[in-house]
Amino acid sequence: MASVTPATEGLRELVGLSREELLAEMTAMGAEAFRVRQLWHWIYNRGVTDIGAMTTLSKTFRAALAERCGVGRPAVTRALASVDGTRKWLLRFADGQEVECVHIPEEDRGTLCISSQVGCTLTCSFCHTGTQRLVRNLTAAEIVGQVMLARDALGEWPSPQDDRQLTNIVLMGMGEPLYNYDNVAQALRIVMDHEGLSLSRRKITLSTSGIVPMIRRCGAELGVNLAISLHAVTDELRDVLVPINRKYPLAELLDACRTYPGASNARRITFEYVMLKGVNDSPAEARELVRLLAGIPAKVNLIPFNPWPSAPYERSNAAAIKEFSDIVNAAGYSSPVRTPRGEDIMAACGQLKSASVRHRRSALGAEQAPDAP
Numbered sequence: 001m002a003s004v005t006p007a008t009e010g011l012r013e014l015v016g017l018s019r020e021e022l023l024a025e026m027t028a029m030g031a032e033a034f035r036v037r038q039l040w041h042w043i044y045n046r047g048v049t050d051i052g053a054m055t056t057l058s059k060t061f062r063a064a065l066a067e068r069c070g071v072g073r074p075a076v077t078r079a080l081a082s083v084d085g086t087r088k089w090l091l092r093f094a095d096g097q098e099v100e101c102v103h104i105p106e107e108d109r110g111t112l113c114i115s116s117q118v119g120c121t122l123t124c125s126f127c128h129t130g131t132q133r134l135v136r137n138l139t140a141a142e143i144v145g146q147v148m149l150a151r152d153a154l155g156e157w158p159s160p161q162d163d164r165q166l167t168n169i170v171l172m173g174m175g176e177p178l179y180n181y182d183n184v185a186q187a188l189r190i191v192m193d194h195e196g197l198s199l200s201r202r203k204i205t206l207s208t209s210g211i212v213p214m215i216r217r218c219g220a221e222l223g224v225n226l227a228i229s230l231h232a233v234t235d236e237l238r239d240v241l242v243p244i245n246r247k248y249p250l251a252e253l254l255d256a257c258r259t260y261p262g263a264s265n266a267r268r269i270t271f272e273y274v275m276l277k278g279v280n281d282s283p284a285e286a287r288e289l290v291r292l293l294a295g296i297p298a299k300v301n302l303i304p305f306n307p308w309p310s311a312p313y314e315r316s317n318a319a320a321i322k323e324f325s326d327i328v329n330a331a332g333y334s335s336p337v338r339t340p341r342g343e344d345i346m347a348a349c350g351q352l353k354s355a356s357v358r359h360r361r362s363a364l365g366a367e368q369a370p371d372a373p
């Protein structure tokens, strides 16, 4: 497994470049346009990191290419495996910043949960990542790199069409993906490209805490599934649990969901609802949730809270979670209770965090999304 990143060797990283950017790179080298397709195949279908091994390219061209470009992977600082099969990687990038990503195998699928920021722009009070201030956005290369690394670890090269262990991707790791839209969009276009990693947009879910202006754009441009970090049914409580609610309150958020391009009964929007003891888990809140979802093709994911050090909440008890789920189910919305996975390796929802901290205020300036709180 390659653990060097070309950037550390002053080379141009080819992972994460769009086809247009790869073409510009080829043109700059005086190479023909068809090289783009060849390289795309070697990088994203065969998973090759050694340019010398790309045997459909001439030896001369390979030598010239290797002088200026590289195909890398994030370095793995820690690789953990849970008793339940969940795997977590702590990844380090060329500048030493770190994020986590998690693979969750299930009967009928294998989901990779990837990160989009180091730390997070937002401070949701139930989320471990929310206690880690934003350090920076991930680049498209670093987002795609998580998928490539997981494929390496699962031994899934060449890109299989069937029997994959990595069948789904969720952007539910560290960070708010819609506050890093351009890099996330480029990365997902690469992941969805059918000549390489070839994951269908129907197998990709982007989870947002509710950046209303970007929701519609995401649906129109990427067409991936949408998940909303909802967690409360009143603005008063959601302002505390998901502070971005003060900027985009429930009414605005739910309107954006009602008009989300591509949402239908066959492609429902997932509303994530963390179950916090005595905070948001009453039967009355379950009934209010049903009322709020009227007219939205929705399903609800109930997430028993996963504790983390000094967390200010407790998990709801099983009876309260069941009663809540029954009320929502009875109203016609499927509301499965998510089984915590990888708890023994702190890989469960809301537990991810890295030791990366913000170095200098100035280094962050440009990274902050223009309308971030």
Ligand code: SF4
Binding pocket: 120, 121, 122, 123, 124, 127, 128, 129, 130, 131, 173, 174, 175, 176, 209, 229
């Ligand atoms: S729930 Fe998501 S948006 Fe909120 S702090 Fe955690 S990572 Fe950030």
